[in-house]
Amino acid sequence: xxxxxxxxxxxxxxxxxxxxxxxxxxxxxxxxxxxxxxxxxxxxxxxxxxxxxxxxxxxxxxxxxxxxxxxxxxxxxxxxxxxxxxxxxxxxxxxxxxxxxxxxxxxxxxxxxxxxxxxxxxxxxxxxxxxxxxxxxxxxxxxxxxxxxxxxxxxxxxxxxxxxxxxxxxxxxxxxxxxxxxxxxxxxxxxxxxxxxxxxxxxxxxxxxxxxxxxxxxxxxxxxxxxxxxxxxxxxxxxxxxxxxxxxxxxxxxxxxxxxxxxxxxxxxxxxxxxxxxxxxxxxxxx
Amino acid sequence: xxxxxxxxxxxxxxxxxxxxxxxxxxxxxxxxxxxxxxxxxxxxxxxxxxxxxxxxxxxxxxxxxxxxxxxxxxxxxxxxxxxxxxxxxxxxxxxxxxxxxxxxxxxxxxxxxxxxxxxxxxxxxxxxxxxxxxxxxxxxxxxxxxxxxxxxxxxxxxxxxxxxxxxxxxxxxxxxxxxxxxxxxxxxxxxxxxxxxxxxxxxxxxxxxxxxxxxxxxxxxxxxxxxxxxxxxxxxxxxxxxxxxxxxxxxxxxxxxxxxxxxxxxxxxxxxxxxxxxxxxxxxxxxxxxxxxxxxxxxxxxxxxxxxxxxxxxxxxxxxxxxxxxxxxxxxxxxxxxxxxxxxxxxxxxxxxxxxxxxxxxxxxxxxxxxxxxxxxxxxxxxxxxxxxxxxxxxxxxxxxxxxxxxxxxxxxxxxxxxxxxxxxxxxxxxxxxxxxxxxxxxxxxxxxxxxxxxxxxxxxxxxxxxxxxxxxxxxxxxxxxxxxxxxxxx
Numbered sequence: 001x002x003x004x005x006x007x008x009x010x011x012x013x014x015x016x017x018x019x020x021x022x023x024x025x026x027x028x029x030x031x032x033x034x035x036x037x038x039x040x041x042x043x044x045x046x047x048x049x050x051x052x053x054x055x056x057x058x059x060x061x062x063x064x065x066x067x068x069x070x071x072x073x074x075x076x077x078x079x080x081x082x083x084x085x086x087x088x089x090x091x092x093x094x095x096x097x098x099x100x101x102x103x104x105x106x107x108x109x110x111x112x113x114x115x116x117x118x119x120x121x122x123x124x125x126x127x128x129x130x131x132x133x134x135x136x137x138x139x140x141x142x143x144x145x146x147x148x149x150x151x152x153x154x155x156x157x158x159x160x161x162x163x164x165x166x167x168x169x170x171x172x173x174x175x176x177x178x179x180x181x182x183x184x185x186x187x188x189x190x191x192x193x194x195x196x197x198x199x200x201x202x203x204x205x206x207x208x209x210x211x212x213x214x215x216x217x218x219x220x221x222x223x224x225x226x227x228x229x230x231x232x233x234x235x236x237x238x239x240x241x242x243x244x245x246x247x248x249x250x251x252x253x254x255x256x257x258x259x260x261x262x263x264x265x266x267x268x269x270x271x272x273x274x275x276x277x278x279x280x281x282x283x284x285x286x287x
Numbered sequence: 288x289x290x291x292x293x294x295x296x297x298x299x300x301x302x303x304x305x306x307x308x309x310x311x312x313x314x315x316x317x318x319x320x321x322x323x324x325x326x327x328x329x330x331x332x333x334x335x336x337x338x339x340x341x342x343x344x345x346x347x348x349x350x351x352x353x354x355x356x357x358x359x360x361x362x363x364x365x366x367x368x369x370x371x372x373x374x375x376x377x378x379x380x381x382x383x384x385x386x387x388x389x390x391x392x393x394x395x396x397x398x399x400x401x402x403x404x405x406x407x408x409x410x411x412x413x414x415x416x417x418x419x420x421x422x423x424x425x426x427x428x429x430x431x432x433x434x435x436x437x438x439x440x441x442x443x444x445x446x447x448x449x450x451x452x453x454x455x456x457x458x459x460x461x462x463x464x465x466x467x468x469x470x471x472x473x474x475x476x477x478x479x480x481x482x483x484x485x486x487x488x489x490x491x492x493x494x495x496x497x498x499x500x501x502x503x504x505x506x507x508x509x510x511x512x513x514x515x516x517x518x519x520x521x522x523x524x525x526x527x528x529x530x531x532x533x534x535x536x537x538x539x540x541x542x543x544x545x546x547x548x549x550x551x552x553x554x555x556x557x558x559x560x561x562x563x564x565x566x567x568x569x570x571x572x573x574x575x576x577x578x579x580x581x582x583x584x585x586x587x588x589x590x591x592x593x594x595x596x597x598x599x600x601x602x603x604x605x606x607x608x609x610x611x612x613x614x615x616x617x618x619x620x621x622x623x624x625x626x627x628x629x630x631x632x633x634x635x636x637x638x639x640x641x642x643x644x645x646x647x648x649x650x651x652x653x654x655x656x657x658x659x660x661x662x663x664x665x666x667x668x669x670x671x672x673x674x675x676x677x678x679x680x681x682x683x684x685x686x687x688x689x690x691x692x693x694x695x696x697x698x699x700x701x702x703x704x705x706x707x708x709x710x711x712x713x714x715x716x717x718x719x720x721x722x723x724x725x726x727x728x729x730x731x732x733x734x735x736x737x738x739x740x741x742x743x744x745x746x747x748x749x750x751x752x753x754x755x756x757x758x759x760x761x762x763x764x765x766x767x768x769x770x771x772x773x774x775x776x777x778x
Contacts (some may be wrong), residue, residue: 009487028631031675062748068426068429068430071429071430071433072429074428075388091419111381112385114381114385114388114433115436115437117433118384118432118433118434118436118437119433119437120433121299121430121433121750121751122430122433122440122751125751125767125768126440126768138729201727267484283725283726283729284726285726285727285729285730285733286726286727286729286730287704287726287727287730
């Protein structure tokens with residue numbers, strides 16, 4: 001008799017735990033052939049608020065880690081993903097990616113994580129400064145993480161897009177609540193499982209699956225989200241900007257199409273700069 | 288009512304009350320009986336067949352035979368490096384970076400083994416090699432790995448390019464760490480390397496050569512040639528070197544500069560020091576005493592940036608010296624492999640003789656000697672922690688680098704006097720300031736002519752923090768963006 005495979009119940013990774021939506025809602029996802037694959041958690045604004053709470057709790061501890069430690073943890077995550085790249089590539093192919101393209105995307109994803117691992121203990125040396133003020137003061141500017149950042153990832157590429165947005169934000173000590181690809185959410189479920197086995201503390205990255213139209217308004221207006229990083233169309237952009245105005249949130253939109261995520265130009269210091277505050281300190285120089 | 292006892296409570300001196308049980312580190316250092324040169328990715332014997340012994344300075348027992356590189360081998364190393372240079376420099380930065388990340392991780396994996404080897408070969412306490420040298424070496428590889436794909440940020444507005452083959456000579460005080468300081472930025476930038484470890488401490492470099500093979504580093508990117516001063520001169524003087532980087536004594540640094548005069552060779556020189564460690568009367572004294580101990584007795588004082596001149600404000604000088612003497616009595620000198628050991632073995636017989644000679648000169652010139660009681664191990668090269676008080680600026684022990692656990696104490700009255708005395712030296716590597724006043728720290732850091740100023744701390748190092756000297760302590764920096772730039776052409 002042929003053995004019946006055991007199917008997995010996808011759960012989202014929030015606060016270091018794997019949970020279903022508090023609403024108990026799910027939405028079915030089919031693979032590229034149209035066959036039923038699994039029911040995904042259809043996260044609600046309450047799930048989003050729970051995730052923000054988890055991210056806020058994890059924030060101070062994560063921000064206090066030394067940059068070197070954050071760098072090593074991001075590198076460790078890259079190690080975990082590289083080691084399980086077969087599973088991730090398979091999940092991308094299952095939902096329609098061409099195999100070579102999926103493999104390349106995964107390589108870029110790992111390299112991008114390593115790129116930001118390298119930034120974790122370097123960006124301060126480029127974004128901060130010592131300022132030659134015209135008085136006997138030692139005057140310096142240093143960056144600080146903003147806090148909890150909301151991320152709305154592109155539908156495609158589902159994994160590379162998501163991690164390209166998450167990595168620069170957490171590299172500086174922010175914590176994240178991210179909405180994964182709506183069309184191909186499963187790689188984000190797998191990513192959650194890898195995050196859980198990396199050294200990243202629970203709550204630093206929280207991943208939601210669900211529908212943009214249901215969650216964008218809450219991303220826009222949740223006052224504890226200090227910044228938003230989103231891939232969004234014109235209507236969502238306006239909604240996010242409007243909501244952001246209420247609590248003076250920082251907003252960054254990722255531009256470009258699918259292919260742009262693969263390019264080196266999709267990574268760099270700018271994405272880190274947009275999610276840090278700058279603090280200037282004055283101190284007298286005297287006897 | 289019971290009468291209260293007059294005077295302070297009796298001081299608890301650990302070593303006087305009970306003996307410590309030995310607590311030796313037992314991890315296997317995995318040493319070979321013989322180490323060959325590492326050239327072109329392979330271990331090769333020198334044509335001459337000559338070797339020299341590497342000795343455990345704590346027991347005077349031979350640890351291994353090390354191959355002696357002559358002109359032919361140094362030349363072969365440069366040729367291997369030159370051959371490796373083009374493809375290595377042409378690799379995308381992120382790929383070069385991955386090799387460095389691998390090296391960092393493999394070193395972390397084998398950290399304890401390397402720490403024991405370092406302690407056996409060099410004599411430093413295991414707690415230092417275990418908690419400082421090896422993890423910090425791995426950190427340097429890790430930090431610079433992350434730069435390899437970010438070189439466009441190193442010199443904004445300018446394009447950077449690697450220099451070519453770099454010749455490097457490193458000292459015996461932090462063998463593996465100095466190697467990491469030299470290799471990591473050079474490789475991240477895309478250079479290839481010919482490096483000579485110090486003749487008394489070659490083992491961890493040659494162990495690392497095996498690790499580089501495990502990491503799959505392309506052959507010839509890194510080459511190790513071992514030997515003494517003559518080999519070093521060959522490495523520094525080789526015509527194929529695009530740059531030389533040297534860490535060692537000011538005397539040898541000057542000799543290299545003379546040797547290379549007329550060649551326009553790029554150089555980095557990280558030379559000697561005679562750092563002032565300045566204690567103001569408002570400093571938290573107990574903390575300062577810990578800092579003083581760390582500043583001068585860390586690694587038996589074999590530290591170029593050691594705080595070897597203590598400048599104490601007159602009002603607290605008596606108290607500081609008394610506290611210091613009490614603290615010194617608790618320092619444990621002995622088996623470097625013992626986890627409780629504070630001061631291990633002096634690195635070599637020659638260095639022990641130098642220390643003894645300079646201390647004798649100090650006493651002859653009128654300084655008062657204090658060494659805590661306690662027997663030194665019967666074998667091996669050991670020297671007790673030593674305090675010289677009543678030292679004046681003209682004394683040799685206030686001017687010359689002793690490179691041992693010997694602290695010279697001078698006093699001052701005003702801030703200006705402290706600055707003047709601190710700067711009254713040909714060296715300018717580091718300085719320490721202990722005070723509660725932030726504004727005073729910043730004034731001192733502004734006026735001290737030293738490449739590193741530690742405030743209310745001492746002997747702190749980080750891959751992201753540039754390290755290097757003013758004046759006769761050398762030029763160029765190691766660590767940070769500035770350190771990387773020393774391995775680059777600016778186009």
